[in-house]
Amino acid sequence: MNRIVQLKNGGQALVRPVVTGDAEGLLEVERAIVRDGRGVVQDLEDLASSVEEMAGGLQEWVSGKHSGWQGMLLVALISDRVVGSGLIHRFRPGRLRHVAQVEVGIHPDSQALGLGRALMDALLGWPETDNGSGVLRIELSVRADNDRAIRLYESLGFHTEGTRRRLVRNPDGSFADDHIMALALPPPPEPLQLVRDQR
Numbered sequence: 001m002n003r004i005v006q007l008k009n010g011g012q013a014l015v016r017p018v019v020t021g022d023a024e025g026l027l028e029v030e031r032a033i034v035r036d037g038r039g040v041v042q043d044l045e046d047l048a049s050s051v052e053e054m055a056g057g058l059q060e061w062v063s064g065k066h067s068g069w070q071g072m073l074l075v076a077l078i079s080d081r082v083v084g085s086g087l088i089h090r091f092r093p094g095r096l097r098h099v100a101q102v103e104v105g106i107h108p109d110s111q112a113l114g115l116g117r118a119l120m121d122a123l124l125g126w127p128e129t130d131n132g133s134g135v136l137r138i139e140l141s142v143r144a145d146n147d148r149a150i151r152l153y154e155s156l157g158f159h160t161e162g163t164r165r166r167l168v169r170n171p172d173g174s175f176a177d178d179h180i181m182a183l184a185l186p187p188p189p190e191p192l193q194l195v196r197d198q199r
């Protein structure tokens with residue numbers, strides 16, 4: 001699952017499953033993205049309030065612990081520093097288990113280097129693993145003013161299925177729309193039926 005990524009600036013990054021020790025770095029990335037404000041729907045108070053709380057929340061996703069079939073949380077590192085993360089998780093209700101949701105976020109100082117695409121590529125490979133098997137639809141929501149992210153998702157085959165008007169209320173009181181985007185995966189081939197000759 002570990003991948004070395006060649007960055008657009010000539011450097012390298014590592015993409016790998018999260019470990020509990022990533023909590024501090026991940027929290028710093030989330031805080032930096034929220035402070036930057038582009039593409040976000042959270043406020044700082046919505047994030048974990050401490051590294052310990054963040055680490056507790058990561059337990060569910062730590063590779064090999066449990067719940068692997070429900071999803072995968074990846075981190076991207078440059079020189080051992082966490083600079084981004086990506087999550088894919090399957091919906092729990094029985095009739096929705098073929099649907100998964102993705103999220104991705106890169107620290108503002110490491111954006112536009114190819115990490116968002118690298119994380120998305122890795123996440124979209126999850127349905128091909130044993131844990132992710134059966135996922136036929138991957139969806140996400142994205143602010144309609146988030147051109148960078150929308151361009152990335154469209155290049156990966158996602159289509160906008162609908163727009164939630166004025167879903168996001170910004171701190172200055174203005175509103176933003178939000179798109180639901182989805183990618184349909186081909187269903188697995190039907191098992192071959194042996195038809196007995198009735199003649």
Ligand SMILES: CC(C)(COP(=O)(O)OP(=O)(O)OC[C@H]1O[C@@H](n2cnc3c(N)ncnc32)[C@H](O)[C@@H]1OP(=O)(O)O)[C@@H](O)C(=O)NCCC(=O)NCCS
Pocket residue numbers: 033038039040104105106107110111112113114115116117118141142143146147148149151152155
């Ligand atoms: C949106 C985001 C995930 C993209 O990741 P990234 O590492 O910055 O982008 P990448 O370098 O991987 O570029 C991927 C694509 O995004 C688009 N893109 C990236 N930077 C862009 C820019 N400044 N302007 C326009 N498009 C841009 C391009 O289509 C690019 O395609 P390319 O690989 O052919 O160049 C990242 O910028 C981010 O985390 N932003 C803040 C949080 C956020 O918006 N998360 C998504 C919420 S739905």
